[in-house]
Amino acid sequence: MIHNDKLEQFHERLASENLGPLWASIHSLNTIEPKARPIPYLWKKEHIRRNLEEAEHLLEVGNGADRRAVFLINPGMKDLKPHGWGGATHTLYAAIQAVKPGEVAPAHRHTTTALRFIMQGEGGKGRVNGGEEEFEPGDYLITPTWTWHDHTNQGNETVLWMDCLDTPFTLYMNVCFTEFYPQKQQQLLVPNNYGSRRYQGGMTRPISDRNPSLAPLTRYKWGLTKTGLDGLSELDPDPYDGHAIEYINPSTGKDANDRIGARMQLLPPNFQGKAHRHVHSNVYHVFKGSGYTVMNGVKFDWSEGDFFVVPPWTWHEHVNASDGEQCYLFSTNDLPLMEAFNFEKLETYLENDGHQDINDVFQPIL
Numbered sequence: 186m187i188h189n190d191k192l193e194q195f196h197e198r199l200a201s202e203n204l205g206p207l208w209a210s211i212h213s214l215n216t217i218e219p220k221a222r223p224i225p226y227l228w229k230k231e232h233i234r235r236n237l238e239e240a241e242h243l244l245e246v247g248n249g250a251d252r253r254a255v256f257l258i259n260p261g262m263k264d265l266k267p268h269g270w271g272g273a274t275h276t277l278y279a280a281i282q283a284v285k286p287g288e289v290a291p292a293h294r295h296t297t298t299a300l301r302f303i304m305q306g307e308g309g310k311g312r313v314n315g316g317e318e319e320f321e322p323g324d325y326l327i328t329p330t331w332t333w334h335d336h337t338n339q340g341n342e343t344v345l346w347m348d349c350l351d352t353p354f355t356l357y358m359n360v361c362f363t364e365f366y367p368q369k370q371q372q373l374l375v376p377n378n379y380g381s382r383r384y385q386g387g388m389t390r391p392i393s394d395r396n397p398s399l400a401p402l403t404r405y406k407w408g409l410t411k412t413g414l415d416g417l418s419e420l421d422p423d424p425y426d427g428h429a430i431e432y433i434n435p436s437t438g439k440d441a442n443d444r445i446g447a448r449m450q451l452l453p454p455n456f457q458g459k460a461h462r463h464v465h466s467n468v469y470h471v472f473k474g475s476g477y478t479v480m481n482g483v484k485f486d487w488s489e490g491d492f493f494v495v496p497p498w499t500w501h502e503h504v505n506a507s508d509g510e511q512c513y514l515f516s517t518n519d520l521p522l523m524e525a526f527n528f529e530k531l532e533t534y535l536e537n538d539g540h541q542d543i544n545d546v547f548q549p550i551l
Protein backbone atom coordinates (compact mmCIF):
# COMPACT_ATOMS: atom_id res chain seq x y z
CA MET A 186 0.00 0.00 0.00
CA ILE A 187 1.21 3.51 -0.78
CA HIS A 188 2.00 5.51 2.36
CA ASN A 189 2.28 9.21 2.11
CA ASP A 190 1.47 12.23 4.16
CA LYS A 191 -1.65 12.96 2.15
CA LEU A 192 -3.04 9.50 2.85
CA GLU A 193 -2.24 9.81 6.59
CA GLN A 194 -3.99 13.16 6.69
CA PHE A 195 -6.94 11.64 4.87
CA HIS A 196 -7.17 8.88 7.52
CA GLU A 197 -7.10 11.46 10.30
CA ARG A 198 -9.80 13.48 8.61
CA LEU A 199 -11.98 10.40 8.12
CA ALA A 200 -11.63 9.59 11.85
CA SER A 201 -12.57 13.14 12.80
CA GLU A 202 -15.70 12.75 10.68
CA ASN A 203 -16.61 9.40 12.32
CA LEU A 204 -15.58 7.34 9.31
CA GLY A 205 -12.87 4.69 8.85
CA PRO A 206 -10.60 3.53 5.99
CA LEU A 207 -11.14 -0.23 5.56
CA TRP A 208 -7.89 -0.64 3.53
CA ALA A 209 -5.90 0.39 6.63
CA SER A 210 -8.09 -1.37 9.21
CA ILE A 211 -9.09 -4.71 7.75
CA HIS A 212 -6.26 -6.74 9.35
CA SER A 213 -7.14 -5.62 12.86
CA LEU A 214 -10.86 -6.12 12.24
CA ASN A 215 -10.58 -9.56 10.60
CA THR A 216 -7.77 -11.10 12.64
CA ILE A 217 -6.05 -14.30 11.53
CA GLU A 218 -6.91 -15.82 14.92
CA PRO A 219 -8.65 -14.51 18.06
CA LYS A 220 -6.87 -11.68 19.90
CA ALA A 221 -8.26 -12.19 23.38
CA ARG A 222 -8.87 -9.12 25.47
CA PRO A 223 -8.61 -10.98 28.82
CA ILE A 224 -5.20 -12.39 29.79
CA PRO A 225 -4.36 -15.61 31.68
CA TYR A 226 -4.52 -14.65 35.37
CA LEU A 227 -4.82 -16.09 38.90
CA TRP A 228 -6.17 -14.71 42.18
CA LYS A 229 -5.07 -16.31 45.47
CA LYS A 230 -7.62 -17.28 48.09
CA GLU A 231 -5.83 -15.29 50.83
CA HIS A 232 -5.85 -12.12 48.74
CA ILE A 233 -9.58 -12.31 48.02
CA ARG A 234 -10.55 -13.38 51.57
CA ARG A 235 -8.57 -10.54 53.15
CA ASN A 236 -10.51 -8.01 51.11
CA LEU A 237 -13.83 -9.75 51.65
CA GLU A 238 -13.23 -9.68 55.42
CA GLU A 239 -12.65 -5.94 55.20
CA ALA A 240 -15.99 -5.63 53.39
CA GLU A 241 -17.60 -7.70 56.18
CA HIS A 242 -16.56 -5.00 58.66
CA LEU A 243 -17.63 -2.13 56.45
CA LEU A 244 -20.98 -3.34 55.03
CA GLU A 245 -24.14 -4.99 56.26
CA VAL A 246 -26.09 -6.97 53.66
CA GLY A 247 -29.70 -5.88 53.34
CA ASN A 248 -28.84 -2.59 55.02
CA GLY A 249 -26.76 -0.50 52.65
CA ALA A 250 -25.59 -3.33 50.41
CA ASP A 251 -27.72 -5.76 48.40
CA ARG A 252 -24.77 -8.09 47.93
CA ARG A 253 -21.37 -8.31 49.63
CA ALA A 254 -19.24 -9.65 46.82
CA VAL A 255 -15.74 -8.90 45.59
CA PHE A 256 -15.44 -9.53 41.85
CA LEU A 257 -12.46 -10.52 39.72
CA ILE A 258 -11.28 -7.93 37.20
CA ASN A 259 -9.08 -9.29 34.46
CA PRO A 260 -6.10 -6.91 34.02
CA GLY A 261 -6.63 -7.08 30.25
CA MET A 262 -10.09 -5.55 30.65
CA LYS A 263 -9.32 -3.06 33.41
CA ASP A 264 -9.69 0.02 31.19
CA LEU A 265 -13.23 -0.86 30.06
CA LYS A 266 -15.92 1.27 31.69
CA PRO A 267 -17.77 0.67 33.93
CA HIS A 268 -15.64 -1.46 36.30
CA GLY A 269 -13.75 -3.45 33.62
CA TRP A 270 -17.23 -4.64 32.58
CA GLY A 271 -17.03 -6.89 35.63
CA GLY A 272 -15.03 -9.21 33.41
CA ALA A 273 -12.98 -12.15 34.67
CA THR A 274 -13.06 -12.97 30.96
CA HIS A 275 -14.69 -11.01 28.11
CA THR A 276 -18.01 -12.87 28.69
CA LEU A 277 -17.93 -14.04 32.34
CA TYR A 278 -18.17 -12.16 35.61
CA ALA A 279 -17.01 -14.02 38.71
CA ALA A 280 -17.13 -12.96 42.35
CA ILE A 281 -16.81 -14.28 45.87
CA GLN A 282 -19.78 -13.44 48.04
CA ALA A 283 -20.00 -13.51 51.86
CA VAL A 284 -23.27 -13.70 53.81
CA LYS A 285 -22.99 -13.48 57.60
CA PRO A 286 -25.38 -15.24 60.01
CA GLY A 287 -28.80 -13.59 60.00
CA GLU A 288 -28.26 -11.56 56.85
CA VAL A 289 -30.71 -11.55 53.92
CA ALA A 290 -29.48 -10.71 50.42
CA PRO A 291 -32.71 -9.15 49.06
CA ALA A 292 -34.72 -10.53 46.15
CA HIS A 293 -34.17 -9.23 42.64
CA ARG A 294 -34.00 -10.49 39.08
CA HIS A 295 -31.99 -9.48 36.04
CA THR A 296 -31.42 -10.33 32.40
CA THR A 297 -27.92 -11.54 33.24
CA THR A 298 -27.93 -15.23 33.99
CA ALA A 299 -26.32 -16.36 37.23
CA LEU A 300 -24.95 -19.38 39.03
CA ARG A 301 -23.31 -20.10 42.36
CA PHE A 302 -20.84 -22.61 43.73
CA ILE A 303 -20.85 -22.94 47.53
CA MET A 304 -17.30 -22.73 48.90
CA GLN A 305 -17.65 -22.66 52.67
CA GLY A 306 -20.15 -22.51 55.56
CA GLU A 307 -23.32 -24.29 56.64
CA GLY A 308 -26.75 -22.70 57.03
CA GLY A 309 -27.18 -20.96 53.68
CA LYS A 310 -30.56 -20.98 51.98
CA GLY A 311 -31.68 -19.57 48.66
CA ARG A 312 -35.05 -18.87 47.07
CA VAL A 313 -35.40 -19.09 43.30
CA ASN A 314 -38.68 -18.63 41.45
CA GLY A 315 -40.84 -19.34 44.52
CA GLY A 316 -38.87 -22.36 45.80
CA GLU A 317 -36.41 -22.56 48.69
CA GLU A 318 -33.40 -24.88 48.96
CA GLU A 319 -30.72 -25.06 51.65
CA PHE A 320 -27.16 -25.46 50.46
CA GLU A 321 -23.75 -26.62 51.70
CA PRO A 322 -20.16 -26.56 50.38
CA GLY A 323 -19.78 -28.24 47.00
CA ASP A 324 -23.39 -27.55 45.93
CA TYR A 325 -24.00 -25.88 42.59
CA LEU A 326 -26.99 -23.54 42.20
CA ILE A 327 -28.51 -21.71 39.28
CA THR A 328 -30.66 -18.60 38.90
CA PRO A 329 -31.17 -18.32 35.15
CA THR A 330 -32.13 -15.14 33.37
CA TRP A 331 -35.04 -13.17 34.87
CA THR A 332 -35.66 -15.57 37.78
CA TRP A 333 -36.32 -13.97 41.20
CA HIS A 334 -33.59 -14.88 43.69
CA ASP A 335 -32.70 -14.04 47.30
CA HIS A 336 -30.41 -15.67 49.86
CA THR A 337 -30.14 -15.96 53.63
CA ASN A 338 -27.75 -17.38 56.16
CA GLN A 339 -29.53 -19.11 59.03
CA GLY A 340 -26.40 -20.81 60.38
CA ASN A 341 -23.71 -19.71 62.81
CA GLU A 342 -20.83 -19.04 60.42
CA THR A 343 -20.22 -16.89 57.38
CA VAL A 344 -21.25 -18.60 54.14
CA LEU A 345 -19.02 -18.03 51.11
CA TRP A 346 -19.76 -18.81 47.51
CA MET A 347 -18.57 -18.10 44.00
CA ASP A 348 -20.99 -16.20 41.75
CA CYS A 349 -20.70 -16.33 38.00
CA LEU A 350 -22.82 -14.25 35.61
CA ASP A 351 -22.64 -13.31 31.95
CA THR A 352 -22.42 -9.60 32.86
CA PRO A 353 -19.74 -8.57 30.29
CA PHE A 354 -21.74 -10.29 27.55
CA THR A 355 -25.05 -8.63 28.48
CA LEU A 356 -23.29 -5.26 28.79
CA TYR A 357 -21.78 -5.71 25.34
CA MET A 358 -25.17 -6.72 23.94
CA ASN A 359 -26.86 -3.72 25.62
CA VAL A 360 -29.65 -5.93 26.96
CA CYS A 361 -29.45 -5.66 30.75
CA PHE A 362 -32.67 -5.09 32.75
CA THR A 363 -32.95 -5.41 36.56
CA GLU A 364 -36.02 -5.43 38.79
CA PHE A 365 -36.29 -5.37 42.60
CA TYR A 366 -38.85 -7.46 44.47
CA PRO A 367 -41.19 -5.38 46.68
CA GLN A 368 -40.26 -7.37 49.84
CA LYS A 369 -36.85 -8.51 51.10
CA GLN A 370 -37.67 -12.12 50.32
CA GLN A 371 -39.90 -13.50 47.61
CA GLN A 372 -43.07 -15.37 48.43
CA LEU A 373 -42.81 -19.16 48.57
CA LEU A 374 -44.97 -20.80 45.91
CA VAL A 375 -43.87 -24.45 46.07
CA PRO A 376 -42.74 -26.89 48.84
CA ASN A 377 -39.12 -26.68 50.07
CA ASN A 378 -36.50 -28.49 47.98
CA TYR A 379 -39.13 -28.81 45.23
CA GLY A 380 -36.77 -29.32 42.28
CA SER A 381 -34.47 -31.71 44.17
CA ARG A 382 -37.45 -33.86 45.21
CA ARG A 383 -38.86 -33.97 41.69
CA TYR A 384 -35.52 -35.04 40.23
CA GLN A 385 -34.05 -37.10 43.05
CA GLY A 386 -34.09 -40.25 40.91
CA GLY A 387 -31.36 -38.72 38.76
CA MET A 388 -32.29 -40.70 35.65
CA THR A 389 -36.04 -40.00 35.66
CA ARG A 390 -38.16 -36.96 34.81
CA PRO A 391 -41.64 -36.09 36.11
CA ILE A 392 -44.05 -36.60 33.20
CA SER A 393 -45.20 -32.98 33.45
CA ASP A 394 -41.68 -31.92 32.37
CA ARG A 395 -41.91 -33.64 29.00
CA ASN A 396 -41.99 -30.08 27.69
CA PRO A 397 -38.65 -28.62 28.84
CA SER A 398 -38.41 -25.67 31.21
CA LEU A 399 -35.65 -23.19 32.03
CA ALA A 400 -34.78 -24.33 35.56
CA PRO A 401 -36.59 -27.49 36.69
CA LEU A 402 -33.71 -28.11 39.10
CA THR A 403 -31.94 -25.17 40.76
CA ARG A 404 -29.65 -27.05 43.20
CA TYR A 405 -27.11 -29.77 42.36
CA LYS A 406 -25.89 -31.51 45.51
CA TRP A 407 -22.17 -32.12 45.99
CA GLY A 408 -22.86 -35.75 47.01
CA LEU A 409 -24.44 -36.53 43.62
CA THR A 410 -21.71 -34.65 41.73
CA LYS A 411 -19.09 -36.70 43.57
CA THR A 412 -20.94 -39.94 42.82
CA GLY A 413 -20.84 -39.01 39.11
CA LEU A 414 -17.09 -38.39 39.29
CA ASP A 415 -16.45 -41.56 41.29
CA GLY A 416 -18.05 -43.59 38.49
CA LEU A 417 -15.97 -41.85 35.82
CA SER A 418 -12.78 -42.29 37.83
CA GLU A 419 -13.07 -46.07 37.50
CA LEU A 420 -12.30 -45.51 33.80
CA ASP A 421 -9.38 -43.89 32.00
CA PRO A 422 -9.24 -40.08 32.38
CA ASP A 423 -9.63 -37.67 29.48
CA PRO A 424 -6.02 -36.74 28.48
CA TYR A 425 -6.78 -32.99 28.72
CA ASP A 426 -9.36 -32.63 31.52
CA GLY A 427 -9.10 -35.72 33.72
CA HIS A 428 -12.48 -36.99 34.91
CA ALA A 429 -14.89 -34.16 34.15
CA ILE A 430 -18.65 -33.77 34.23
CA GLU A 431 -21.06 -31.01 33.21
CA TYR A 432 -24.12 -29.88 35.16
CA ILE A 433 -27.20 -30.33 32.98
CA ASN A 434 -30.83 -29.30 32.88
CA PRO A 435 -32.51 -32.68 33.48
CA SER A 436 -35.49 -31.77 31.31
CA THR A 437 -33.34 -31.00 28.24
CA GLY A 438 -29.92 -32.65 28.73
CA LYS A 439 -28.35 -29.29 27.82
CA ASP A 440 -26.39 -26.98 30.14
CA ALA A 441 -28.06 -26.43 33.53
CA ASN A 442 -27.82 -22.70 32.96
CA ASP A 443 -28.66 -21.99 29.35
CA ARG A 444 -25.97 -19.31 28.78
CA ILE A 445 -23.15 -20.43 31.11
CA GLY A 446 -21.71 -23.92 31.23
CA ALA A 447 -20.36 -25.38 34.48
CA ARG A 448 -18.16 -28.39 35.14
CA MET A 449 -16.50 -30.26 37.96
CA GLN A 450 -13.33 -32.09 37.12
CA LEU A 451 -11.33 -34.55 39.15
CA LEU A 452 -7.60 -34.70 38.48
CA PRO A 453 -6.29 -37.95 39.94
CA PRO A 454 -2.91 -38.00 41.76
CA ASN A 455 0.03 -37.39 39.37
CA PHE A 456 -2.32 -36.41 36.52
CA GLN A 457 -0.34 -34.63 33.79
CA GLY A 458 -2.89 -33.16 31.41
CA LYS A 459 -2.00 -32.48 27.80
CA ALA A 460 -2.38 -28.99 26.30
CA HIS A 461 -5.17 -27.78 24.08
CA ARG A 462 -6.78 -24.44 23.29
CA HIS A 463 -10.34 -23.49 22.46
CA VAL A 464 -12.41 -20.46 21.61
CA HIS A 465 -14.54 -20.69 24.77
CA SER A 466 -13.11 -19.19 27.97
CA ASN A 467 -13.13 -20.58 31.54
CA VAL A 468 -13.14 -19.32 35.09
CA TYR A 469 -11.71 -21.95 37.44
CA HIS A 470 -12.15 -22.32 41.19
CA VAL A 471 -9.94 -24.81 43.02
CA PHE A 472 -12.42 -26.64 45.25
CA LYS A 473 -9.97 -29.19 46.67
CA GLY A 474 -6.29 -30.04 46.20
CA SER A 475 -3.34 -28.23 44.64
CA GLY A 476 -1.39 -28.30 41.42
CA TYR A 477 -0.68 -26.01 38.49
CA THR A 478 -1.87 -25.02 35.04
CA VAL A 479 0.49 -23.98 32.25
CA MET A 480 -1.02 -21.26 30.04
CA ASN A 481 0.89 -20.12 26.95
CA GLY A 482 4.15 -21.33 28.56
CA VAL A 483 3.59 -19.67 31.96
CA LYS A 484 3.10 -21.82 35.07
CA PHE A 485 0.22 -20.82 37.34
CA ASP A 486 0.49 -22.61 40.71
CA TRP A 487 -2.84 -23.05 42.49
CA SER A 488 -4.17 -24.43 45.73
CA GLU A 489 -7.54 -24.80 47.41
CA GLY A 490 -9.69 -21.67 47.21
CA ASP A 491 -7.80 -19.96 44.35
CA PHE A 492 -9.36 -18.71 41.09
CA PHE A 493 -7.83 -18.55 37.64
CA VAL A 494 -9.01 -17.81 34.10
CA VAL A 495 -8.29 -19.40 30.75
CA PRO A 496 -8.95 -16.79 28.01
CA PRO A 497 -9.98 -17.73 24.45
CA TRP A 498 -7.42 -19.51 22.27
CA THR A 499 -4.90 -19.94 25.11
CA TRP A 500 -2.82 -23.13 25.30
CA HIS A 501 -3.43 -24.72 28.69
CA GLU A 502 -2.67 -27.97 30.51
CA HIS A 503 -3.61 -28.94 34.08
CA VAL A 504 -1.38 -30.89 36.44
CA ASN A 505 -1.98 -32.52 39.81
CA ALA A 506 1.55 -32.76 41.18
CA SER A 507 0.53 -34.68 44.31
CA ASP A 508 1.01 -38.44 44.33
CA GLY A 509 -1.66 -39.03 46.99
CA GLU A 510 -4.24 -36.26 46.86
CA GLN A 511 -7.06 -35.77 44.35
CA CYS A 512 -7.85 -32.31 42.90
CA TYR A 513 -11.38 -31.09 42.30
CA LEU A 514 -11.65 -28.10 39.97
CA PHE A 515 -14.98 -26.33 39.53
CA SER A 516 -15.19 -24.21 36.39
CA THR A 517 -17.61 -22.11 34.41
CA ASN A 518 -17.48 -21.42 30.68
CA ASP A 519 -19.10 -19.54 27.82
CA LEU A 520 -19.31 -22.64 25.63
CA PRO A 521 -23.14 -22.35 25.27
CA LEU A 522 -22.68 -18.88 23.71
CA MET A 523 -19.84 -19.98 21.45
CA GLU A 524 -21.78 -23.01 20.24
CA ALA A 525 -24.97 -20.99 19.71
CA PHE A 526 -23.11 -18.77 17.23
CA ASN A 527 -20.93 -21.51 15.71
CA PHE A 528 -17.76 -19.86 17.06
CA GLU A 529 -16.37 -22.82 18.96
CA LYS A 530 -13.08 -24.38 17.77
CA LEU A 531 -10.64 -26.68 19.53
CA GLU A 532 -7.01 -27.43 18.79
CA THR A 533 -4.70 -29.90 20.50
CA TYR A 534 -1.00 -29.26 21.14
CA LEU A 535 0.98 -31.76 19.09
CA GLU A 536 4.61 -30.98 19.93
CA ASN A 537 6.56 -32.45 22.83
CA ASP A 538 3.95 -35.17 23.50
CA GLY A 539 1.32 -32.46 24.17
CA HIS A 540 3.25 -30.52 26.82
CA GLN A 541 4.32 -26.88 26.60
CA ASP A 542 7.78 -25.68 27.66
CA ILE A 543 7.56 -23.63 30.85
CA ASN A 544 9.21 -20.22 30.32
CA ASP A 545 7.96 -18.32 33.34
CA VAL A 546 6.15 -18.68 36.67
CA PHE A 547 3.23 -16.36 37.42
CA GLN A 548 3.61 -14.23 40.57
CA PRO A 549 0.17 -13.58 42.11
CA ILE A 550 -0.83 -10.77 44.45
CA LEU A 551 -0.76 -12.24 47.97
Ligand SMILES: [Fe+2]
Nearest residue numbers: 293295299334
Ligand atom coordinates in the same frame (compact mmCIF):
# COMPACT_ATOMS: atom_id res chain seq x y z
FE1 LIG B 1 -28.66 -11.33 41.36
Ligand SMILES: [Fe+2]
Nearest residue numbers: 425461463501
Ligand atom coordinates in the same frame (compact mmCIF):
# COMPACT_ATOMS: atom_id res chain seq x y z
FE1 LIG C 1 -9.69 -26.65 28.15
